[in-house]
Amino acid sequence: MSKELPLKMDAELYQRLVNRFKDNEQEMNRFIVDAIKSQLYEASTDTTADNNDDLESYLQKGSAGSRTYGIKGQGW
Numbered sequence: 001m002s003k004e005l006p007l008k009m010d011a012e013l014y015q016r017l018v019n020r021f022k023d024n025e026q027e028m029n030r031f032i033v034d035a036i037k038s039q040l041y042e043a044s045t046d047t048t049a050d051n052n053d054d055l056e057s058y059l060q061k062g063s064a065g066s067r068t069y070g071i072k073g074q075g076w
Helices: 011-021 025-061 067-071
Strands: none
Touching: 011 025
16 A cells, blocks of 8 residues: 655755656656665665674674683683
């Protein structure tokens, strides 16, 4: 089911869209929806990757045989 969302943009951005898509509103709409989907998808995958990187870097900070390494569940 499609929903409508009023979108406000500055005049320069609107003019760029009109010029790029030759005032074809369907193509402008498709472009905007695809751009939003792309941004949302990237944001969700970047968050997951960042969380994994943070955990990996945390676990690798301690050296083997040190107490901090053991506290992190990697050593003793």
